[in-house]
Amino acid sequence: KRGEPCRIVNARIGIFYRDPQSGENRLAINSTTPGAGSHGAAILIDYLKHHSAVLPLPEGSGGWDIIETSPGRLLFESLAPLNLITVDTAKPAVDKSSVTPVPATQYAWRFTRGSDGWIYFGSYPTCHAYRYNPQNNAVEDLGFMGPEGNLYLRHIGITADGWLLCSVGVEKKAVVAYEVATKKQQVVVDGQSPFLVPVAGEVYATISGELQRFDSAAKSFVKPNLPAPPTGEKWTWILPTSTTANKVLRAGDGQYYQIKNGGAPRLVWN
Secondary structure: OOOOOEEEEEEOOOOOOOOOOOOOOEEEEEEEEEOEEEEHHEEEEEEOOEEEEEEEOOOOOOOEEEEEEOEEEEEEEEEOOOEEEEEEOOOEEEEEEEEEEEOOEEEEOOOOEEEOOEEEEEEEEEEEEEEEEOOOOEEEEEEEEOOOOOEEEEEEEOOOOOOEEEEEEEEEEEEEEEOOOOOOOEEEEEOOOOOOOOOOOEEEEEOEEEEEEEEEOOOEOOOOOOOOOOOOOOOEEEEEOOOOOOOEEEOOOOOEEEEEEEEEOOEEOO
């Protein structure tokens, strides 16, 4: 049967959440339907019972990222132009009172949570950083990040002590460190625009093929304090689902290792 074209955008960054009623895990992904007059949808999947709920978003065409702002509350990006929309998973239903437009912005790309409770994100084509307060749906524009002439602020992460790391491009690739308290910024990586991975109040990035961690005191990325890979290779990646006590990393040989409570790396997948 032929119908409206639909595609799933970045299903690989769908998130797991705990269903408020059953306590079981569910999977949420962000669907986008291109074309004039079309809208995206929040898709909530009960993969144990082979059931899904498709909740059309009232604004925008769906998008990229999702983040849990509180138990039972998922924030969806809906792009072109950008709207921030919350889904109440207990019902489940879109909270239409939460729909928050972000002027002059097409999409957010990636969310990250600050210790202050705000949700931070970057933008296209303004290359600004923003933050969103899920308590009252307020959006604050933190301004243009990095060298002038760029359009994209894609990847983003924030440290426990309030440094917002912003990966920007396209004309002048860089990573910018923005201190939320002082509103001052500086370029800390020049010529590269890597994926930023926030883990338990720290921000990691693969720079020149090697995993590094942002050091607030040095105001630069440094080699992380981790046990060496057993193969003698360097670490090249850390999974975003890692925690302080349980990290999963990829070594230069392409194999994945688990480090629990600072112990020796254990091979988990090759």
